[in-house]
Amino acid sequence: MSVFCFSLKDIDLAEVGDFGIHVKMLAAPINPSDINMIQGTYPILPDLPAVGGNEGVGQVVKTGRSVTSLKTGDLVIPADAGLGTWRTEAVFAEETLLKMPPDIPLVCAATLSVNPCTAYRMLSDFEILKPGDSVIQNAANSGVGQAVIQIAAAKGIKTINVVRDRPNVLELMHRLKSLGADHVITEDMLRKLETKDLFKKIPKPVLALNGVGGKSATELLRHLQHKGTMVTYGGMSKQPVTVPVSALIFKDVKLCGFWMTQWKRDHSWNKEKVKDMITDLCNLIRMGQLTSPACQEVPLADYQAALEASMKPYVSAKQILLM
Numbered sequence: 312m313s314v315f316c317f318s319l320k321d322i323d324l325a326e327v328g329d330f331g332i333h334v335k336m337l338a339a340p341i342n343p344s345d346i347n348m349i350q351g352t353y354p355i356l357p358d359l360p361a362v363g364g365n366e367g368v369g370q371v372v373k374t375g376r377s378v379t380s381l382k383t384g385d386l387v388i389p390a391d392a393g394l395g396t397w398r399t400e401a402v403f404a405e406e407t408l409l410k411m412p413p414d415i416p417l418v419c420a421a422t423l424s425v426n427p428c429t430a431y432r433m434l435s436d437f438e439i440l441k442p443g444d445s446v447i448q449n450a451a452n453s454g455v456g457q458a459v460i461q462i463a464a465a466k467g468i469k470t471i472n473v474v475r476d477r478p479n480v481l482e483l484m485h486r487l488k489s490l491g492a493d494h495v496i497t498e499d500m501l502r503k504l505e506t507k508d509l510f511k512k513i514p515k516p517v518l519a520l521n522g523v524g525g526k527s528a529t530e531l532l533r534h535l536q537h538k539g540t541m542v543t544y545g546g547m548s549k550q551p552v553t554v555p556v557s558a559l560i561f562k563d564v565k566l567c568g569f570w571m572t573q574w575k576r577d578h579s580w581n582k583e584k585v586k587d588m589i590t591d592l593c594n595l596i597r598m599g600q601l602t603s604p605a606c607q608e609v610p611l612a613d614y615q616a617a618l619e620a621s622m623k624p625y626v627s628a629k630q631i632l633l634m
């Protein structure tokens with residue numbers, strides 16, 4: 312199915328009843344997984360017709376009599392994927408929403424539940440990273456990549472950030488460095504021998520974060536420390552990860568995958584752990600150490616243009632639908 316099967320439609324609003332929460336949506340990004348869901352290539356496929364969008368922020372308009380955790384005026388984000396956030400309003404169940412503090416900027420709140428949470432978990436759950444350790448990542452200009460740079464910088468962890476070459480690559484390098492990136496290099500530079508000099512200045516990375524796959528992932532592995540871990544969280548090149556046998560035998564690298572949705576489902580019983588992650592991320596936002604990704608704000612009515620823009624390469628800006 313093409314993404315152009317989309318259209319704006321009036322749909323009936325459910326009754327709030329005892330347990331429902333009427334939410335006015337304010338802003339929602341277009342992420343690659345939203346596109347994959349529409350294309351039918353994502354592990355979560357809603358029954359059709361469906362409302363698109365897995366992430367966003369809304370404001371509570373009214374709550375059912377038995378709702379205890381939220382009140383009118385609260386800002387809310389989805390607790391899980393599949394909520395359908397590209398809409399102006401809806402009635403949601405209480406357990407599908409998480410409360411956001413009111414002082415978090417709108418676009419930060421709209422883009423918090425997927426990419427920064429993914430970056431946070433990948434930097435916390437796979438290797439014990441100390442200040443001074445280094446992490447290498449590809450797609451460093453992606454929403455996940457920008458969050459990795461900032462969260463790592465806040466922890467004193469060095470980042471080596473790989474991006475695809477483009478005409479304005481120096482501008483992009485400068486932008487990522489202003490977020491706290493220690494090194495930004497292109498995929499071509501990573502393949503060259505001179506890159507070895509880089510690792511005379513900083514330790515070889517103990518963790519590699521792969522959002523691309525294909526040759527890009529193989530290159531990350533080449534620079535990984537002995538017994539280091541590569542976490543694959545995305546496959547933007549649509550190419551499989553090829554692992555040299557030597558990396559497994561002589562370097563004993565560990566290869567893992569990560570899916571934020573699964574993590575949230577696995578931890579749905581542990582609301583405190585989810586709350587702690589959101590609190591830590593909100594604190595970084597308040598301290599100016601975590602900002603929203605570079606983005607372009609687009610009125611919902613212009614969703615077609617926004618969907619098209621979200622699929623273009625070398626854009627380095629996330630499309631945010633404003634309701």
Ligand SMILES: NC(=O)c1ccc[n+]([C@@H]2O[C@H](COP(=O)([O-])OP(=O)(O)OC[C@H]3O[C@@H](n4cnc5c(N)ncnc54)[C@H](OP(=O)(O)O)[C@@H]3O)[C@@H](O)[C@H]2O)c1
Nearest residue numbers: 429450453454455475544545546547548569570571624625
């Ligand atoms: N596993 C999880 O839980 C999880 C959570 C969040 C995101 N993700 C995945 O992570 C990836 C990034 O998501 P995002 O929201 O951060 O993305 P985004 O902000 O939309 O950025 C897309 C990134 O992909 C790169 N890219 C696009 N096409 C590419 C290609 N053919 N080869 C190499 N790089 C390419 C872009 O680089 P250019 O600027 O060079 O085009 C850009 O860095 C997606 O695959 C997404 O599904 C996974």
